[in-house]
Amino acid sequence: MSTPAHEPPKSVLEPSDDSLPEFTPMAWRVSEIRAAIPPHLFVRDTWKGILYLARDVTMAAIAWRLALFIDPLYAAGSTFGEAGTRLNECVRWGTWMIYWWFQGLIFTGIWVIGHECGHGAFSSNKVVCDSVGYVVHTLLWTPYFSWKISHHRHHRNHASMERDEVYVPKTRSDLCIPDEHQEHPIDYEEYFGDTPIYTLYMLIRQQVVAFPAYLLYNVSGQKSYPKWTNHFDPDSILFSPSQRDAVIVSNMGILSMVLIVYLASMTWGFVAVAKYYGIPWLLVSHWFIMITYLHHTDPELPHYRDAQWNFQRGASATVDRDFLGWMGRFFLHDVAHFHVIHHFFPKLPFYHAPEATAYLQAFIGIHYHRSSKPVFKALWDNYNDCQFVDNEGATVISALFSSSFYQRHIR
Template sequence: MATKRNVSSTKEEGPVIDEAIERNWEIPDFTIKEIRDAIPAHCFRRDTFRSFTYVFHDVAIILALGYAATYIDHLPSAPLRLALWSFYWIAQGVVGTGVWVIGHECGHQAFSPSKAINNGVGMVLHSLLLVPYHSWRFSHSRHHKATGHMTKDQVFVPHTRKALGLPAREVDPEGDGPHSALEESPIAMLYNMVMMFVFGWPLYLFTNVTGQDYPGWASHFNPYCDIFDSNQVSEVYQSVAGLLATIGLLTYCGQVFGSLAMIKFYVIPYLFVNFWLVLITYLQHTDPTLPHYRENVWNFQRGAALTIDRSYGFILDYFHHHISDTHVAHHFFSTMPHYHAEEATVHIKKALGKHYKFDPTPIPQALIKSWKTCRFVEDEGDVVFFKN
């Protein structure tokens, strides 16, 4: 039986769920089989040809946008040139994020029944976006296997009270917060958001920022760090080689077309892709209404349910291949192709009932809410919610 205490527990003693009780949070008790049985069997079928049509769709739009952009600098109006370049950067970033999502599906073996096709396509698509394909595939698999787990999840792991240097709750004069009015000022928030959205993804790849605190240089470019198992070393090297090949290609294009052209045609859209990636993943797993679990409470299906579906509007959902508004389905069944996820979500929603989470809050408002209220969790307890 669950108990209410102020100290850590062992499995023999039973889980400590003080915060779950305080917030009227019901820990779900369903099985993966129950959820899977609620979804039509065809939703799990992978169709290689159909998957490739999405690659061709996205690549065709990217090439068309790039070709059209070659005419921008020939226009006489400077304001018009700026407006059209801005449109190009935003549009290319949106479509490029869709390419990133397809590469991510390859990493989950959701693109095709063939492992060779999955890894071949994923390697190409992610390398062209400067993502170390296998390295990220391995760490992302760990994230899926331990979503919402305080000590095993791999990304957007909450800071604890102790890690932020805050006093223990019982002696903290500010209690559950807020703890810093300065950090909530508009200027500070804007600065920190810009830092996260511009540098967050590269820093995660290079230094595992927001991930688990592994010893030494934990990096997607270090095959010998604790992110990876010993049998994954060679594929991490392949990932690095893929990035080096892309960097070499970009360097060559810079010499042929000029550095400014590469910045306008590739670098700025690349930054927009990173922005969407960080925003989407942050809001999928960071919300004041969702807890994190420790070992005594966590299991796979409970962790998978610690995910929020959000819609970014028809256009963005379409070009992002519904990675945001069907993410709960993706976490339960990551080998399910994205083109079946909308249908599967209808059935998952019914099967999960009140444990299915969809937040209709407008994205800017949801970002500000999560940013201001999701700073840390308590060091103790088996169900912990964000505090500020």
């Protein structure tokens, strides 16, 4: 069999209803899917991972060093009067925005390296993975071991309505929406007809605070958990008694960051810390939430209840996206472009994901999802369209009109 191209062919996630095939969950075993991918693509190269991390840290240091010149460069103001001074200020803040954009992407790439460590994809040496991951994630306000534990459970149970850890869709009953009846059609505009401005506000709120809210309050997590479930309580339902010490170590890392930021603010001022570090970190939170939300949310992606769910079906219920073009591929280590393969084989290194995805797509065919829709348009569309799933059914679609879609396309 000839080797497929590194860039897998694109399947269309935005077809008209008439062109959609009836959905049938995949029947292959994980071992059969793994056998379709050459073994050398699963090999983890520790030094290669370290070089990628060193590259990212070097870029972050260079960006920070250049940013030190921004305020002094424009501090003198303009010799062309008030209009010149205003233009000078616009250019100064425009330069800061360029710094925040690229430093946010660089920081996100560093966070992705920590994510690789959490899965054991950075190195075959567990101590190396946990040491690098702990430092990297702590510096970016992520409790490494705590999040690693719940994230592993998400991978093991993705797209399961009963057991998944995050992006568990609401049901009709959660939103007090009655079931579909042909005799009494539902006016969905009455339930979801928010003004665009309010929808935009809610979307921005999600993008800015969703990750901290998930860590602190289990927002978008499994609804069966107790009300105060969070990633910082060693006795939380998220963790077993044997994982308690790991949670405490994670908390100690976050507390150390509180002290570091406090001392830095006392030394250089809160505004300086916010400009050089705080805003890029907020962008890390945004990019991470946007990427993962779009990986797991689309009108074409199924969720399963126990009768139909298995690991490989859950893994295929994700979508690869062309995210920010070359910047997404270079700065974010292909994390958005090739996520489906990651759900099938979390220990496969990111630098092998493009080639491995080509083999995966060739094997599973229509069960592989890829979208070329502009990501900000996809974010807006999916946030508006993917509102709930039906109360019953072994296979359900997370969409505003899930029942009509279900009746047409799912057996």
